[in-house]
Amino acid sequence: MGPPSAxxxxxxxxxxxxxxxxxxxxxxxxxxxxDLQNSxxxxxxxxxxxxxxxxxxxxxLAENTLTTAALYLACGIDPEASTVFVQSHVSPHSxxxxxxxxxxxxxxxxxxxxxxxxxxxQGDNVSAGLLDYPVLMAADILLYDADLVPVGEDQKQHxxxxxxxxxxxxNARFGGRDAAGESTPVLKVPEPxxxxxxxxxxxxxxxxxxxxxxxxxxxxxxxxxxxxELIRKKIKRAKTDPVMGLxxxxxxxxxxxxxLGLYALTSGQGRETVAEACASMGWGxxxxxxxxxxxxxxxxxxxxxxxxxxxxxxxxxxLLQGQELAAHVAEATLExxxxxxGFLPRPRG
Ligand code: AMP
Ligand code: TRP
Numbered sequence: 534m535g536p537p538s539a540x541x542x543x544x545x546x547x548x549x550x551x552x553x554x555x556x557x558x559x560x561x562x563x564x565x566x567x568d569l570q571n572s573x574x575x576x577x578x579x580x581x582x583x584x585x586x587x588x589x590x591x592x593x594l595a596e597n598t599l600t601t602a603a604l605y606l607a608c609g610i611d612p613e614a615s616t617v618f619v620q621s622h623v624s625p626h627s628x629x630x631x632x633x634x635x636x637x638x639x640x641x642x643x644x645x646x647x648x649x650x651x652x653x654x655q656g657d658n659v660s661a662g663l664l665d666y667p668v669l670m671a672a673d674i675l676l677y678d679a680d681l682v683p684v685g686e687d688q689k690q691h692x693x694x695x696x697x698x699x700x701x702x703x704n705a706r707f708g709g710r711d712a713a714g715e716s717t718p719v720l721k722v723p724e725p726x727x728x729x730x731x732x733x734x735x736x737x738x739x740x741x742x743x744x745x746x747x748x749x750x751x752x753x754x755x756x757x758x759x760x761x762e763l764i765r766k767k768i769k770r771a772k773t774d775p776v777m778g779l780x781x782x783x784x785x786x787x788x789x790x791x792x793l794g795l796y797a798l799t800s801g802q803g804r805e806t807v808a809e810a811c812a813s814m815g816w817g818x819x820x821x822x823x824x825x826x827x828x829x830x831x832x833x834x835x836x837x838x839x840x841x842x843x844x845x846x847x848x849x850x851x852l853l854q855g856q857e858l859a860a861h862v863a864e865a866t867l868e869x870x871x872x873x874x875g876f877l878p879r880p881r882g
Contacts, residue, residue, distance in 0.1 A: 536678040536721040536866075544573045544726075545679040547580040547620065549746075550597035551589070553756035554604050556827070557744040559834075560731030560798050561685030567609040569683065569726075575615040576677050576859060577605055582620050582627065582669060586662040587655060603848055604757055607838035618855030620673065625863035629672035630665070632870055636702040637668050646690055654747070671695035675703075676863040678721040686732040687743060692725040699723070707873040719873040720866075731798055737771040740787030758835060761828045768824045779811040779819055792823060800826040 546566055548558055569575055579601045581594060598619055605617055620626050642648065642664050652659045674682055674695050682692055699720040709717045736742045736753040744754045752767050759767070772788050779793045780786065781804065796819075797807045811819055841848050872878070 536718065536869075541572065541574045542680040543576070543678055543721075544569050544681045544683065545576040545578070545674050545677045545723075546683050547578040547583075547673060548601060548605075549580050549584045550594065550601040551584045551587075552597065552746045553758055554601065555734075555744055555746065555754040555756050556795065556799075557685065557734035557754070558746075559608060559757055560734055560795075562683060563605065563608045563610070564731065565683040565726065565728055566605075566615075569681070570611055570614040573681065575610075576618070576679070576862075577610055577615055578618050578620045578623075578673065578859070579605070580620045580670075580673065583666060586660060586666045587651065588658065599842075599845070599848065602852060603838055603841040604834070606841050606848070606851070607834045608757075612851040612854070616855045616858045617851055618859045619852055622852070622856040623676075623859045623863050625676055625860070625867040626669065626672050629676055629863075629867050629870060630669045632874060633668050633672055633675075633698055633702070634665060636706070637671075637698055641694060641697070642667065645694070647687065667691045667694045668698070671698045674723050675699055675720045676866045677859075678862075678866060679723045680721065681726045682723050683726040683728075685734075686727055689725060689727060692723065696722050703870065703873070707870075709873070719870055730794070730804070734795065735787060735791040737767055739772060740789075740791045755827060757831060758838065759831070764827055764831070765824050768820050768827070771820070773816045777815055778813045779808075779816075781808055792819070796823045796826055799823075799830040801830075 544566070546562060548554060548562060554563070566575065566577055579598050581598050584594065584597070602617060602619070606612065610617060645667055648664055648666065651663055655663065670691050671694060675698070682688075682695075684692065699718075699722045703720050704716070704718040704722070708719050711717050734744045736744050736748060737755070738750055738753040742748075742753075746754070748754060752770055755764055755767055771792065774786055774788055776786060776789070779789045781790050781793055783789065793807060793811060794804070796802075796811070797804045800807065800822075802810075
């Protein structure tokens with residue numbers, strides 16, 4: 534039996550609960566999730582199993598998981614429209630990961646850019662989990678027969694890997710044939726959804742590096758929970774250049790491109806309007822405008838976040854409901870893969 538065809542196309546995505554989410558996570562990923570809720574069958578998980586692939590603080594993991602879930606809701610994920618859950622609460626994620634591990638060539642993993650970058654940072658302390666990270670991510674996606682996976686640009690290679698595992702390693706080897714001789718896939722092959730705008734938000738202190746949770750310099754990112762004063766301070770200190778006027782697309786001026794892009798998105802005016810309005814504006818006039826736009830864009834998120842955190846019982850109940858729904862879908866897919874790979878069926882009693 535192949536993947537069932539859902540009435541609406543399915544979407545799955547997730548963010549790691551590794552510290553405060555920043556503008557890149559929001560503009561590159563979560564903002565796009567919100568738009569998909571009404572047209573798609575949407576699943577959003579907090580990928581806590583991914584968060585332990587680098588050394589983590591056990592005293593912080595649960596709290597960060599709740600914070601991340603509350604931020605999803607604060608950013609506009611509607612628990613009535615989407616399934617919001619915690620990855621480790623649905624054990625088929627780990628189990629499918631193992632099955633996929635056994636068919637994924639080691640050299641596919643060794644060439645992942647993110648692995649190489651993170652491995653350098655870990656020195657001698659690289660876990661097998663860090664290498665395996667993209668296989669777990671493939672399991673996350675494939676368990677839900679996702680059609681679309683909205684992510685930032687940095688996840689493109691991981692999405693390609695998930696597609697290759699599904700197509701070449703599972704469907705090609707373990708798929709069946711129907712009565713007409715047509716091949717029946719075991720897993721749905723997902724497509725990435727990477728929107729151009731916001732897909733790569735860069736660091737405030739270096740326009741050639743992406744904004745990242747793991748940058749030791751906190752001034753390099755604006756988190757979704759930064760108070761207005763802190764946002765003001767960070768933007769004031771953000772790297773600029775000596776040129777007058779802001780512009781898009783000049784490779785010599787990555788900071789101008791990045792900050793103007795942030796202004797276009799957070800002010801809601803769009804790229805053309807801001808490019809025209811800021812074409813001859815100096816940095817001194819631009820930065821306070823950008824600050825106000827970012828503060829105003831984050832204000833409703835921060836207000837809703839505070840509400841969800843006050844109503845922790847409600848938040849936990851969203852996650853319980855999400856877990857039940859997600860488990861139902863995930864278990865069925867896992868069973869399909871187990872059967873295709875030839876496992877003895879589990880006794881039903
Ligand atoms: P992570 O913080 O690695 O868990 O990433 C969660 C989501 O945010 C993924 O979809 C990433 O592609 C996206 N993302 C992370 N950093 C950025 C960035 N600087 N610009 C745009 N998207 C990003
Ligand atoms: N690897 C993703 C990131 O760092 C997070 C992630 C894990 C994910 N599982 C996923 C994203 C499944 C989309 C779908 O950004």
